Amino acid sequence: MVYSESSINNLFNTKLEKDYLAVGLKSSHKDDLLSQKNQEWEDKYQSMFSPFNPWQPNGILGTDNRQRVNDTLTFPFSGVARIVTYWSNGEITIGSGAMVSPYHLLTAGHNLHDVSEGGYAQRVEVILGSKGTITRDDRANFEYYGVANSVNLRVDNVWANGENYDYDWGLITVDRNIGNYTGWFNYGFNNISNGTQVNVAGYPSDFFDPNKDGIWDNYDMTYQVGTISEVSNFVLKSTDLDFATGISGSPMWINQGNEKVIYGIASAMFYNTITRAGIYNQFTRITENRANTLTNWINQDNASLQPIDKPDWVDYDKWFDTNSASFLSTQITPGNSFSITTTIRNNGTAPSSAPIIVSFYASTDSSITTSDFKIGDVIVSPIAPFASESITWTGKFPTIAAGNYYVGWIIDSDNRSQEFDELNNTGMIKNSTLRINAPTTSPSTPTLPSTVIDWQISDSLLQTPAYRFYNTIAGGHFFTTSPTERDAVLRSLPHFQYEAVGFTASGVGGENLLPVYRFYNTVAGGHFFTMSEVERDTVINTQPQYIYEGVGFYTYGANSNLGQDIYRFYNTVAGGHFFTMSQAERDTVINTLPQYVYEGVAFEAG
Structure with a gap:
């Protein structure tokens, strides 16, 4: 995976005499760049690092104590996110973070601002509830709560101006109050010392290959318990807790009664430049000043940048990769009774303010649009966030030319409901097509109401x-x-x-x-x-x-x-x-x- 080249250069120059090197822990999605970057760095430092590759540092300190988290929908794990960062130079990197308010995510500064990537990122996606079970159409298992998008990014000024890892922390403001459904962490300072037992969870990219494509992905969350080895003014070090790329921004917290309080943010791993053996892993410490800054940033947004929650309609079968939708029969003659049943889900953070319409269609191809042959409508009452509802259309099948058709539907077909994503509203019965027979009799043209006969037009201008x-x-x-x-x-x-x-x-x-x-x-x-x-x-x-x-x-x-x-x-x-x-x-x-x-x-x- 590709690391931050600028951070390696800076730390290489300043810490060479100590024979160890620090690297940031964000990881690139651009796997085609991996071999190229590896070769560039191997050539650049051949005399010093050979036969070792500095692009594969070892942040696993002794026995790997990380465990896979199976339940990512229960707090505190529901409040830990994987993030995808999009940079102005086209680079895409991945990391982790933790919700600290209904719409703020705490993470590492190098996930948000990197001089080598062009400064501040263009945008960041925040994805909660991922547990790594990936199939072709299944999004629920790696985007259960959908994708929240950044609307503002902040990092420590010292990080932005010099990329000093003692100041590697930042805050993402997202476009919805997703934390109301996932829960969020508190944050604190001072209550930590050498030997303190802490918890860490995040999304590393070295541990699992859930979709079996030979590429390590950060769709799976890991969790570990370990101790802090050294406490300094601005950072916390551990020779017990294990790091890997993708873990950048992960919360390090202590359980205090019913509260989960973050005291550090996963930042960098330090390793020997000769042997590549890990020496310690480092967290950016939350100090009193940083806690106050965090609170001030959140309060500023509460005054001027609070998000507007919206619904987001998705097809249940498509989201969960199921086949629950069905119709009455695999063939129908126009004019006969017919029924279609499906399930829709609200993947947003607000119910609709009024009922919505689900329109059912017969289509000659697998793309369902309003240009297809309409079968009928169902009016659906508002659905709560992250809830689902089964709906059924029943009626006389309309006159449609004989042939084989796909049966599908468009949720919120008249776009009356403002959503986070207007492009994910279609669904279709995947395992069967419908045979429409020729009508047994010629259908009559429907009679449309006309102007009331006894209406009197008495004004010459109003005709x-x-x-x-x-x-x-x-x-x-x-x-x-x-x-x-x-x-x-x-x-x-x-x-x-x-x-x-x-x-x-x-x-x-x-x-x-x-x-x-x-x-x-x-x-x-x-x-x-x-x-x-x-x-x-x-x-x-x-x-x-x-x-x-x-x-x-x-x-x-x-x-x-x-x-x-x-x-x-x-x-x-x-x-x-x-x-x-x-x-x-x-x-x-x-x-x-x-x-x-x-x-x-x-x-x-x-």
Whole structure:
């Protein structure tokens, strides 16, 4: 594995007379560079190191006492992470760390800042719950809690300016409160001396090859108990605890009652340059000043950089490499009853704020998209973080051309839910395809509701019907003056109940006609209409969950006395907006539905 060349150069020059060398413990994913780097260093120091290779130092001091951790989902091991660091020069390195707050990870400074890699890393992935059981599609066993991403990196100023291993520590701020589910460590100072028994856990890359590809990976956590041999002002040394690449940033902690308190961070191993035998392994010590700095950094983020938790929908079978999804039969004739069952998982750190839609499709290939043949939808209530739910669609199978199809689904198919990752929402039945038979009779074309027959258009400027739908999920109304959009909603969005024409408006501006601006609420799934430019701009600038869709239609302003009042309500439970022209309906809502807040007259229409 590739080590930090700059740190080896610096320590080689300063400690040569003592015949030992220190190396940082991050390890490179770029295995194709390994042999090249080995040869470069062997050539460079041939006379001194031959026949030994300085790229393979020995941090195992005597008997290797590390043990594999099988349960990485129970604290304290759930709070220990493997990390993947991406540098500006294209290098990718791996290390370890420990959660010290709901969204902060303590690690080694050289995992975050390295002059030879271009300074600060571009980004760092924080992965908790990995236990090394890897199959082709199984991510749960090496990314159980998903991947948290860095939003800020900090290291000690002395490390950043000189890469002195006495100051090799840093802090990662991540994009979610993942520590609320994994737990986090406390940190302390002073309560340690020679002979103190401590605990160390991390993700070395020398111990296991879980996917049997001949490359040592750091997907498996190891744990060891040992003693501190020497205590100095800034570092802690051990001739008992074993180090290997990938262990950089691992926590060294003491059990104090029910608390796990970190006193050191795995940093470097020192070994004899002639024999390569390990001499001692070193932890960066948490001093009182460093503990105060850590607390200050966390408090700064609490004031200005707290993460926004989101859901993250994944297919259960894909995440856990199982085959629980199924359908009623391997063949179906359109018009007959059919059912599909699957399980979805919320891999984020928040439930959805409103129900989501799972859409099922028949596809001629194994890529499931919204362009495939839609079978039907299921509305799913919010699911708690890291919980799963089985869902079933049952209904008459739609008319689809005869042939063999893959059956799959898209979770949150209309993207109403803001997620951490929008690209992992598909699933598919992996072990079987579906044979769709030719229909026994020619299907009839569905009849679409048309404009209400007795609707009277009494205003010469307002000649365009505004079709009204009730959104059963968002608890609000949607209006469109487009017959094409009306028909598309009727065909593809079963949770929109058509309620006929709500009023008449105009498709173009004119005398006394003002634009009504339309927004889509990606969280609640409803639509919002306003005539106010101030309100429009406020929503655009401060409410990112609302997507501005332009002018919906034109009509008269409120209090213009040119049309009939359209009353607006806000549904405080589901998040949608409700509109009505009927005074009786307005009064019924006010008197019987307390979750609806009356917001007055939105505009006037025909």
